[in-house]
Amino acid sequence: MMILTGKTLVSALRPPYPYGSEFVGQFLFALRLCWLPLLISTVAVSYGAPGLQAANFLILFGALDRLGGFFVLAIIREFAPFVCAIIVAGVAGTAITADLGARKIREELDALQVLGVDPVKNLVVPRFLALMLVTGLFDIFAIIFGITGGLIATLVNGAPLGPFWATFFTNASTTDLWGSLLKCTLFGAITAIVCCYKGMTASGGAEGVGKAVNQAVVITFLGVFAFNYVFTQTLLATHPEIQVIR
Amino acid sequence: MGGWLALPKEWIGSFGSIAKFSGKILKQVYTLRVLHFFGETLRQCGVLILGSTLVIWGLVFIVGLQCGIEGAYFTRAQGAPAYSGVFAAWCDLREIVPYGFGYMMAAKVGTGIVAELGSMRISDEIDALEVMGIDSVLFLCATKLLASWLVLPFMYMAAVGAGFFASYLAVVQQIGEVSPGGFSLIFWMFQNPPDLLYSVIKAMVMATAIVLVGCYYGYHAGGGPVGVGTATAKSMVMNIVLVHLIGMLGTQVFWGANPRAPIGG
Numbered sequence: 001m002m003i004l005t006g007k008t009l010v011s012a013l014r015p016p017y018p019y020g021s022e023f024v025g026q027f028l029f030a031l032r033l034c035w036l037p038l039l040i041s042t043v044a045v046s047y048g049a050p051g052l053q054a055a056n057f058l059i060l061f062g063a064l065d066r067l068g069g070f071f072v073l074a075i076i077r078e079f080a081p082f083v084c085a086i087i088v089a090g091v092a093g094t095a096i097t098a099d100l101g102a103r104k105i106r107e108e109l110d111a112l113q114v115l116g117v118d119p120v121k122n123l124v125v126p127r128f129l130a131l132m133l134v135t136g137l138f139d140i141f142a143i144i145f146g147i148t149g150g151l152i153a154t155l156v157n158g159a160p161l162g163p164f165w166a167t168f169f170t171n172a173s174t175t176d177l178w179g180s181l182l183k184c185t186l187f188g189a190i191t192a193i194v195c196c197y198k199g200m201t202a203s204g205g206a207e208g209v210g211k212a213v214n215q216a217v218v219i220t221f222l223g224v225f226a227f228n229y230v231f232t233q234t235l236l237a238t239h240p241e242i243q244v245i246r
Numbered sequence: 247m248g249g250w251l252a253l254p255k256e257w258i259g260s261f262g263s264i265a266k267f268s269g270k271i272l273k274q275v276y277t278l279r280v281l282h283f284f285g286e287t288l289r290q291c292g293v294l295i296l297g298s299t300l301v302i303w304g305l306v307f308i309v310g311l312q313c314g315i316e317g318a319y320f321t322r323a324q325g326a327p328a329y330s331g332v333f334a335a336w337c338d339l340r341e342i343v344p345y346g347f348g349y350m351m352a353a354k355v356g357t358g359i360v361a362e363l364g365s366m367r368i369s370d371e372i373d374a375l376e377v378m379g380i381d382s383v384l385f386l387c388a389t390k391l392l393a394s395w396l397v398l399p400f401m402y403m404a405a406v407g408a409g410f411f412a413s414y415l416a417v418v419q420q421i422g423e424v425s426p427g428g429f430s431l432i433f434w435m436f437q438n439p440p441d442l443l444y445s446v447i448k449a450m451v452m453a454t455a456i457v458l459v460g461c462y463y464g465y466h467a468g469g470g471p472v473g474v475g476t477a478t479a480k481s482m483v484m485n486i487v488l489v490h491l492i493g494m495l496g497t498q499v500f501w502g503a504n505p506r507a508p509i510g511g
Contacts, residue, residue: 036253037483041490048494049341056505057336073320078312083490086349090486091479094357098475105471206368209475210361217353217482218301225308225346232312236319 001197004120008128008193011121019126026130030092038087038138039145045083046146050074051153064154065163069171071150076176080142082228085187088135089220093195096127097216100199101209109200119200128192135188136181143180175242179235186231187224194220253483260462267383267465268458274388275395283389290393294355299401302350303408309346310409313337314416318423327423331432334413339437339445340501341493343409347402348452348489352482355453356460359390360481363464364474372465387461394457395450402449406442435508448496455488 054070100123103109109119147168154164198216202208236242274280280287317333363386366372375382410433418429463481467473 032250033253033483035250037487040487044490044494045345048497049345052497052502053336053340053505056501057332057507060505060507070320073316078316086486090352090482094479094482095476098472098479101475102472205365206471206474207361207365209471210357210364210478213475213478213482214354214357214361217357218350221349221353222301222305222308225305225312229308229312229315233315236315 001193004124004197004200005193007120008124008196011118012125012129019122019129022122023126023130026127027134029095030088030130030134033095034087034091034134034138035141037091038084038142041087042080042083042142042145043149043152045079046071046075046149047152048149050079051150052156055153055157059157064157064159065167067150067154068164068166068168071147071164071168072171072173072176075146075150076143076172076180077232080139080146081180081184081187082224083146084135084138084142084184085191085224085228086221088131088138088188089191089195089217089224092131092134093191093220094213094217096131096192097195097199097202097213098209100196101202101212104200104202105205105209124192124196124200127196128189131192132185132188135191136185139181139184173242175235175239179231179239179242183228183231183235186227190223190227191220194223256480257484263466264459264462267462270383271387271391271458271461274384275392279384280388280392283385286385287389287392287396290390291397294393294397295401297358298350298354299404301354302347302401303405305350306343306346306405307408307412309342310338310412311416313342313409314413315421317413318417318421322421322423328428329432330417330421330424331429332436334410334417334429335433335436338409338413339406339441340497343406344445344449344452344496345489345493346409347405347449348456348493349486351453351456352485352489355394356456356481356485357478359457359460360464360467360478361474363387363461364467364477367465367467368470368474383465387465390461391454391457394453398453399446399450402446402453403442406445438506441506444496444500448493448500451496452489452492455492456485459484459488 050071051067054074055064055067058064058066058070100109109123112119112122151161151164154161195216198212198219202212204211314330314334317337318327318330321327321330321333363372366386372382372386375385414426414429414433418424418426460481463477463484467477469476
């Protein structure tokens with residue numbers, strides 16, 4: 001997998017760049033598949049987990065207006081990137097593994113190589129770039145819809161929205177936002193590499209493709225969560241100013 | 247515009263048949279017809295325990311660590327680091343452990359079922375079962391559902407334990423601003439057995455939905471090796487959305503109107 005990562009990076013940068021149209025195709029493909037699951041999931045997660053539970057807790061202290069500040073931590077830093085990664089891995093990643101695995105089984109990849117077309121450059125690189133871009137951009141949508149979930153939770157508790165926005169914007173910082181975007185983009189890269197690798201090494205007929213998808217999702221999830229832990233820890237430790245509650 | 251609405255259309259189209267198929271499996275389990283194949287059920291239990299337990303515990307452990315550091319930093323910022331136990335208790339037991347469990351169930355068990363049943367369908371093994379006079383839905387799907395009901399409550403409780411242990415490690419050993427005793431006091435004060443029961447119910451509803459969706463997509467796979475891969479991918483989409491929705495509804499039902507915290511009246 002590391003070798004594939006290296007090859008992908010090298011052949012993405014080195015000319016010629018024949019993967020333009022494939023890149024656009026994959027980008028639209030991921031966008032088409034993911035938008036609805038992402039929308040439903042982010043609203044559901046943020047309404048349930050941070051919204052209701054944190055609102056319950058804050059109401060006990062009569063401080064529901066702090067919910068906005070909590071949402072900076074919960075949505076921007078944690079839930080939006082991780083829901084994004086889960087959706088992109090589960091939806092677009094599995095589709096990529098299934099697609100590449102089927103091509104491998106039907107020996108199309110070998111045929112490409114015989115024709116002198118580099119499968120890494122023409123198949124992996126566009127998917128890698130497209131997933132990175134799509135996951136990073138989806139992060140914005142996840143944040144927007146996650147905050148919508150928080151707004152619903154506030155409204156359900158019968159509180160006005162003004163204090164929510166006030167504490168939200170006093171606590172939000174640029175560091176949080178770029179941290180979130182960077183994290184999400186890297187999640188996309190992990191997903192793309194694992195899924196392409198598992199798809200291109202599938203073997204053993206129909207069962208092999210199914211198994212490849214299975215393993216790809218499991219490895220992606222573990223990788224994403226482990227990376228998330230390390231990244232969050234590093235970000236929080238190196239940027240103490242984002243921990244301050246204003 | 248073609249592809250943009252394909253997914254919701256497909257969900258609406260297949261919802262009825264998934265519900266019908268699930269009803270059939272549930273009926274077979276509840277009327278205890280599934281006990282004809284109790285040996286196969288036990289074998290499925292074994293597959294579940296040996297194949298999936300460690301992966302699920304591993305993921306829950308990682309999200310537990312995550313909960314721990316977020317909680318520790320958040321409560322430190324509030325000026326109350328002694329209370330990071332509250333964050334860990336609520337975050338682990340009520341939200342993150344069920345979600346982590348659901349994600350890994352969908353990824354490992356759900357897609358595994360689709361891959362297995364799908365390849366059996368493609369190589370005509372399911373038809374062969376029918377020809378031999380064995381009810382294939384009963385033999386393949388109902389046994390899996392019963393097996394997951396037998397194994398998963400216990401596995402889930404152990405997973406909650408793994409999450410708690412990870413939060414303890416992160417808060418007490420790694421960040422180190424709370425003493426072990428102080429952490430435990432707050433941690434156990436903010437949860438009680440009914441919370442664990444609700445959490446188990448939430449996770450079991452997720453697990454049931456995942457097994458049923460996996461069985462449906464695997465049993466109805468078609469179109470060669472490509473078909474199996476596509477069915478696996480489709481089941482994953484459905485499962486992830488279901489996990490999130492069930493998580494939200496569970497929170498609303500169990501904790502929405504009653505925070506169950508030892509504060510105030």
